[in-house]
Every structure is written in structure tokens, then in C-alpha cells.
Amino acid sequence: MLVLGVDPGAGATGYGIVARSDGLLQAVDYGSIITTPRDSFPSRLQQIFSRLAELIHRYQPEWAAIESLIFAKNAQSAFKLGQVRGVAILAAAQSGLAIAEYTPLQIKSAVTGYGAAGKGQVQQMVQSLLDLKEPIRSTDAADALAVAICHHHSARLLHLLKGGER
Structure with missing residues (x-):
């Protein structure tokens, strides 16, 4: 299962794409969508939408x-x-993705x-859970990866509770 995690923010929206393969979680891609306050807010929203759609x-x-x-x-x-x-x-709904909020x-x-837990603790655990060799520099990206990890854990638990295989 492939999950896009999103940590919304007007200045920086974090994203993280996490896959589960053979029971292990793996970061596929992550980063931040940075917008500038010099741009109009509608323009900033459009930038975030376009990058997420991409x-x-x-x-x-x-x-x-x-x-x-x-x-x-x-x-x-x-x-x-709320607008972000x-x-x-x-962006997710238009692409037909299932959406979860945490x-x-x-x-x-x-x-x-x-x-x-503090931001530093979250960053360290995300790095550990995804077996990343380098620390995640962006707290927005780390938070987005954490959202995706949360969904993987939640989806797995729901699957097990419904009688799915391990």
C-alpha cells in the first residue's frame, strides 16, 4: 500500500510518500512545498494544489x-x-484517492x-521507522511522513481487527 501523508501549512506544506513492502515501511519521496508570503494567498493555494496533484x-x-x-x-x-x-x-479527492484524517x-x-511528543522525537522516530540514513532536515516533511506512517499503522490494525491475515 502506498500512502501520501500531508502536513498542511500556508508557508510550507510537508509531504511524504510511504510504502509498505513485506511488512516494512519505506520512504518513497518526501519534502516541503514552500510558498512565499509575497504571492497572493490564492496563488499560494494553487501552488500547493498543483504540486500535490503532480x-x-x-x-x-x-x-x-x-x-x-x-x-x-x-x-x-x-x-x-483550513483552506490549505x-x-x-x-487534490486527493479529484484523483480518486481514499482520504483519512488524523x-x-x-x-x-x-x-x-x-x-x-516533541518535534525532535517525531523526527527521530520517523527516521528510525523508515530506516533513513540521514536525518530529515524539514520538520514539515518529517511530520508528513509521520502522518503516512500513522495511516499505515491504523490501516493495518483495522485490517487485523476485521479478521485479515498478518
């Missing part, structure tokens, strides 16, 4: 796993983040076993 077209994942919004520092930030999430959901607590718990 990644979906290139890798053909079955699922998009997207971090959900829990809180924001202010209403303006929450609205912008909407663009990510639209809270930061669910993601951190799935990756580190501790829902209040």
Missing part, C-alpha cells in the same frame, strides 16, 4: 492521509490552515507511543 499523478498512492486542524494561534491562521487542508483534500495526538501516538 505527486499523486507521479506515484499513484491509494490513500492520502492528512493532518487535521485542532487549534491555531489565532482565527486568521486557522482559516488559512481543503486544497490538499481536493489529529496530531493520533499521529504522535502512532509514531512515538506518546501523544505529547
